[in-house]
Amino acid sequence: MSTVKPVEYSDASPAVRAVFDDIKTSRNVPDVNNFWKYLARDPVTLKRTWESVKEVMAPGALDPLTKEMIYLAVSAANGCDYCIAAHTAGARRAGMTPAMRGELLAVVGMACETNSLADAYQIPVDERFRDPDPDTD
Amino acid sequence: MSTVKPVEYSDASPAVRAVFDDIKTSRNVPDVNNFWKYLARDPVTLKRTWESVKEVMAPGALDPLTKEMIYLAVSAANGCDYCIAAHTAGARRAGMTPAMRGELLAVVGMACETNSLADAYQIPVDERFRDPDPDTD
Amino acid sequence: MSTVKPVEYSDASPAVRAVFDDIKTSRNVPDVNNFWKYLARDPVTLKRTWESVKEVMAPGALDPLTKEMIYLAVSAANGCDYCIAAHTAGARRAGMTPAMRGELLAVVGMACETNSLADAYQIPVDERFRDPDPDTD
Amino acid sequence: MSTVKPVEYSDASPAVRAVFDDIKTSRNVPDVNNFWKYLARDPVTLKRTWESVKEVMAPGALDPLTKEMIYLAVSAANGCDYCIAAHTAGARRAGMTPAMRGELLAVVGMACETNSLADAYQIPVDERFRDPDPDTD
Amino acid sequence: MSTVKPVEYSDASPAVRAVFDDIKTSRNVPDVNNFWKYLARDPVTLKRTWESVKEVMAPGALDPLTKEMIYLAVSAANGCDYCIAAHTAGARRAGMTPAMRGELLAVVGMACETNSLADAYQIPVDERFRDPDPDTD
Amino acid sequence: MSTVKPVEYSDASPAVRAVFDDIKTSRNVPDVNNFWKYLARDPVTLKRTWESVKEVMAPGALDPLTKEMIYLAVSAANGCDYCIAAHTAGARRAGMTPAMRGELLAVVGMACETNSLADAYQIPVDERFRDPDPDTD
Numbered sequence: 177m178s179t180v181k182p183v184e185y186s187d188a189s190p191a192v193r194a195v196f197d198d199i200k201t202s203r204n205v206p207d208v209n210n211f212w213k214y215l216a217r218d219p220v221t222l223k224r225t226w227e228s229v230k231e232v233m234a235p236g237a238l239d240p241l242t243k244e245m246i247y248l249a250v251s252a253a254n255g256c257d258y259c260i261a262a263h264t265a266g267a268r269r270a271g272m273t274p275a276m277r278g279e280l281l282a283v284v285g286m287a288c289e290t291n292s293l294a295d296a297y298q299i300p301v302d303e304r305f306r307d308p309d310p311d312t313d
Numbered sequence: 314m315s316t317v318k319p320v321e322y323s324d325a326s327p328a329v330r331a332v333f334d335d336i337k338t339s340r341n342v343p344d345v346n347n348f349w350k351y352l353a354r355d356p357v358t359l360k361r362t363w364e365s366v367k368e369v370m371a372p373g374a375l376d377p378l379t380k381e382m383i384y385l386a387v388s389a390a391n392g393c394d395y396c397i398a399a400h401t402a403g404a405r406r407a408g409m410t411p412a413m414r415g416e417l418l419a420v421v422g423m424a425c426e427t428n429s430l431a432d433a434y435q436i437p438v439d440e441r442f443r444d445p446d447p448d449t450d
Numbered sequence: 451m452s453t454v455k456p457v458e459y460s461d462a463s464p465a466v467r468a469v470f471d472d473i474k475t476s477r478n479v480p481d482v483n484n485f486w487k488y489l490a491r492d493p494v495t496l497k498r499t500w501e502s503v504k505e506v507m508a509p510g511a512l513d514p515l516t517k518e519m520i521y522l523a524v525s526a527a528n529g530c531d532y533c534i535a536a537h538t539a540g541a542r543r544a545g546m547t548p549a550m551r552g553e554l555l556a557v558v559g560m561a562c563e564t565n566s567l568a569d570a571y572q573i574p575v576d577e578r579f580r581d582p583d584p585d586t587d
Numbered sequence: 588m589s590t591v592k593p594v595e596y597s598d599a600s601p602a603v604r605a606v607f608d609d610i611k612t613s614r615n616v617p618d619v620n621n622f623w624k625y626l627a628r629d630p631v632t633l634k635r636t637w638e639s640v641k642e643v644m645a646p647g648a649l650d651p652l653t654k655e656m657i658y659l660a661v662s663a664a665n666g667c668d669y670c671i672a673a674h675t676a677g678a679r680r681a682g683m684t685p686a687m688r689g690e691l692l693a694v695v696g697m698a699c700e701t702n703s704l705a706d707a708y709q710i711p712v713d714e715r716f717r718d719p720d721p722d723t724d
Numbered sequence: 725m726s727t728v729k730p731v732e733y734s735d736a737s738p739a740v741r742a743v744f745d746d747i748k749t750s751r752n753v754p755d756v757n758n759f760w761k762y763l764a765r766d767p768v769t770l771k772r773t774w775e776s777v778k779e780v781m782a783p784g785a786l787d788p789l790t791k792e793m794i795y796l797a798v799s800a801a802n803g804c805d806y807c808i809a810a811h812t813a814g815a816r817r818a819g820m821t822p823a824m825r826g827e828l829l830a831v832v833g834m835a836c837e838t839n840s841l842a843d844a845y846q847i848p849v850d851e852r853f854r855d856p857d858p859d860t861d
Numbered sequence: 862m863s864t865v866k867p868v869e870y871s872d873a874s875p876a877v878r879a880v881f882d883d884i885k886t887s888r889n890v891p892d893v894n895n896f897w898k899y900l901a902r903d904p905v906t907l908k909r910t911w912e913s914v915k916e917v918m919a920p921g922a923l924d925p926l927t928k929e930m931i932y933l934a935v936s937a938a939n940g941c942d943y944c945i946a947a948h949t950a951g952a953r954r955a956g957m958t959p960a961m962r963g964e965l966l967a968v969v970g971m972a973c974e975t976n977s978l979a980d981a982y983q984i985p986v987d988e989r990f991r992d993p994d995p996d997t998d
Contacts, residue, residue, distance in 0.1 A: 278769060279380070354963065422636075
């Protein structure tokens with residue numbers, strides 16, 4: 177249970193409605209999800225966050241499914257319940273099959289394990305991990 | 314600087330050499346990286362971790378590049394310097410271009426931001442994120 | 451649901467009651483919150499933690515509102531549900547308005563995003579961030 | 588040591604230079620810091636991140652010093668070396684004294700301790716932490 | 725509420741049943757806990773994770789109680805509700821008394837506090853923490 | 862490199878010297894380590910933190926070696942370089958052998974992996990993890 181109440185469309189200011197409308201149109205959904213309704217308590221953050229998410233998640237060098245899976249992987253590593261649920265739904269919509277989800281979460285778990293081992297053993301970075309021509313990246 | 318010394322091939326026990334040999338063959342590399350040399354101080358963990366990584370990172374429902382990028386994303390979220398360097402190198406070898414890396418890290422950053430906002434606003438999970446037929450997943 | 455039961459005042463030992471009494475007097479509240487009732491299962495930790503919190507949160511170079519907001523910011527970054535709720539309430543009591551809360555959480559989110567980007571890009575610290583005269587700090 | 592090279596002004600594209608110029612003007616500094624030089628490897632992320640930081644850190648319901656201290660607190664909780672150094676410098680410039688820094692870090696440490704205790708004891712949120720009139724927040 | 729459904733023994737494939745049987749026999753319990761029932765949606769991860777846990781948690785240089793307490797400590801530091809509950813139960817079964825639990829969680833809290841302070845003050849590692857003869861470790 | 866300078870005994874105020882003296886006597890060491898020298902920039906935090914550490918790490922229901930190992934485990938999970946180094950040294954002094962360290966870190970790694978899996982699969986807590994008689998704990 178949150179300490180704030182969500183903003184529903186019927187109660188929203190014109191500025192908030194404009195963001196809600198853009199989300200609904202961009203995603204072709206009948207209503208925005210709770211994340212946006214709660215964030216709407218701070219209209220400036222609502223607008224900035226939506227515009228950033230829209231830009232970051234647009235197809236580019238990576239396709240939408242890969243981006244949703246990376247979002248899910250980070251949310252799982254951070255243990256954020258809401259975002260795990262939201263981006264599991266998002267990745268499924270974008271084509272993630274149960275087998276892909278299984279492998280994705282196995283990689284997340286393995287990364288968390290080896291991250292802690294690399295820290296715990298204080299392992300120095302190998303010289304050859306350095307790019308021979310970093311200017312090109 | 315670590316509090317343990319790495320195990321070099323020339324000083325390794327037969328059990329450790331067997332793992333090192335398998336890593337070199339599987340990855341077609343002349344030497345194993347520091348992660349394995351330090352982990353070799355505990356041969357049981359070395360063997361189990363390598364066998365797990367080999368199984369988890371093998372191509373399956375997800376291709377090797379996607380797996381390396383997910384590994385890198387989680388390592389960045391966890392702030393593990395060694396693993397960020399190692400899996401940046403790994404993802405590059407698997408085909409990650411500078412443009413893909415830029416978009417991947419943008420998703421990681423956005424996920425970390427919205428993870429903290431979802432936690433901070435204590436946003437309840439939307440009912441529609443629940444699978445209508447979770448038996449099939 | 452916790453795996454331990456809270457200690458209510460009526461069932462508390464004299465040592466626990468003394469801490470509960472000090473909390474109620476110091477904060478001018480009719481009852482202590484759940485944090486202290488559960489911690490009371492370990493009276494030594496209860497006493498030490500309360501004395502530390504009382505010292506740390508007392509007005510000094512920083513005023514109580516700023517301290518409550520910093521506590522809330524860290525709790526949000528750590529994703530601790532209980533502490534987010536408790537210190538949202540505490541910061542409101544100390545004067546945090548809805549507009550202040552909105553800006554505070556926007557800073558938290560932005561910090562989490564750029565923290566992950568700085569780690570991911572392995573950015574070296576600028577020399578000029580070093581204090582020219584650190585003796586004075 | 589990073590796996591990418593920073594972008595210096597003399598080598599920057601017009602789009603990157605425009606962001607660098609805006610940072611230098613807005614902050615009245617002769618050069619941008621490393622964070623922006625490395626992020627410039629991805630000009631889209633550079634532009635979006637700078638615009639977000641500029642909006643979030645502008646004075647509003649919270650003054651710039653409070654915002655810098657919250658940024659520092661979150662960076663310390665997340666253990667991000669670069670951001671701790673950068674926002675220690677930023678908070679000092681905005682007026683943070685050594686005594687304020689000492690108290691700020693004491694609150695961060697105490698929050699991290701009680702966050703882990705609240706999680707570990709699985710303490711349920713007190714009903715009275717819920718706002719009696721959340722519509723107004 | 726999870727986005728997947730657990731796999732019950734009666735509905736499990738032979739491969740999943742074989743793992744469930746081994747867990748029940750090894751731990752002398754009538755049924756496996758939810759962790760394994762949900763992981764069973766990905767039989768490969770189920771098998772690998774169980775085999776790893778069985779190997780890691782077996783008595784060796786450290787006794788089972790110490791291992792369960794370390795597992796609980798890490799789970800508390802990571803804020804994982806499920807694992808805190810599971811390994812509190814596990815440590816109790818292995819002999820953890822209420823007094824031991826109290827001291828364990830006090831150490832966890834203190835470590836989280838000083839971890840954040842050591843990061844925040846960017847304290848350099850003392851030379852004498854380096855082993856004079858790390859070859860022997 | 863830190864943004865503050867450590868306080869050496871010769872430059873310390875009487876209040877700081879009193880804490881340094883108590884550390885040296887309690888631990889039977891010729892000098893305090895860097896953690897205390899940097900914390901001494903804030904004498905109030907220095908005194909409170911030392912008194913808390915002394916109380917928490919004293920032998921009780923858990924022996925000093927177990928406490929040091931738990932401290933190391935949490936520091937590894939949190940990725941705190943300084944504390945990993947300090948408490949590896951502390952645990953060794955208290956009797957941790959290389960074999961014990963190997964098993965300890967293997968448990969840490971496994972806990973980090975299963976913590977992320979339990980979060981990612983959003984696994985509900987088993988009813989039987991609840992204590993049948995929590996009053997006694």
